[in-house]
Amino acid sequence: VQLVESGGGMVQPGGSLRLSCAASGFTFSSYDMSWVRQAPGKGPEWVSIINTGGGSTDYADSVKGRFTISRDNAKNTLYLQMNSLKPEDTALYYCARVVVGAAGFNLYSDYDYWGQGTQVTVSS
Numbered sequence: 001v002q003l004v005e006s007g008g009g010m011v012q013p014g015g016s017l018r019l020s021c022a023a024s025g026f027t028f029s030s031y032d033m034s035w036v037r038q039a040p041g042k043g044p045e046w047v048s049i050i051n052t053g054g055g056s057t058d059y060a061d062s063v064k065g066r067f068t069i070s071r072d073n074a075k076n077t078l079y080l081q082m083n084s085l086k087p088e089d090t091a092l093y094y095c096a097r098v099v100v101g102a103a104g105f106n107l108y109s110d111y112d113y114w115g116q117g118t119q120v121t122v123s124s
Helices: none
Strands: 002-006 009-011 017-024 032-039 045-049 057-059 067-072 077-082 091-098 111-114 119-123
Touching: 002 091, 017 032, 017 091, 017 119, 032 077, 032 111, 045 067, 045 077, 045 091, 057 067
Parallel strands: 009 119
Antiparallel strands: 002 017, 017 077, 032 045, 032 091, 045 057, 067 077, 091 111, 091 119
16 A cells, blocks of 8 residues: 655645545545645644545545645545645645545544655745
């Protein structure tokens, strides 16, 4: 199993970024997937989750209305479109595979594979 994030970078407040997570080594379309972030000096924070078919999504209150999670099962790729970025969005962003049957909200038990992360920095 491999999850490889890309698309991070530095952007000014109010800007946008699109993160991608390329999945391999498993049947991507059979798993719910999430984005999780970790800011410097803080614990991990769940950001968003999407179900296997992409028809059901959920977001943390801190990003609701600004971020959009999506997936392309034909390309084995997970996305996170981030708009209206704020300095408090600065973090290392990880994609993670949800354990089958788990709800995806417990970061310590509901995930079995994580990517290496991509850095997002929002600063003027």
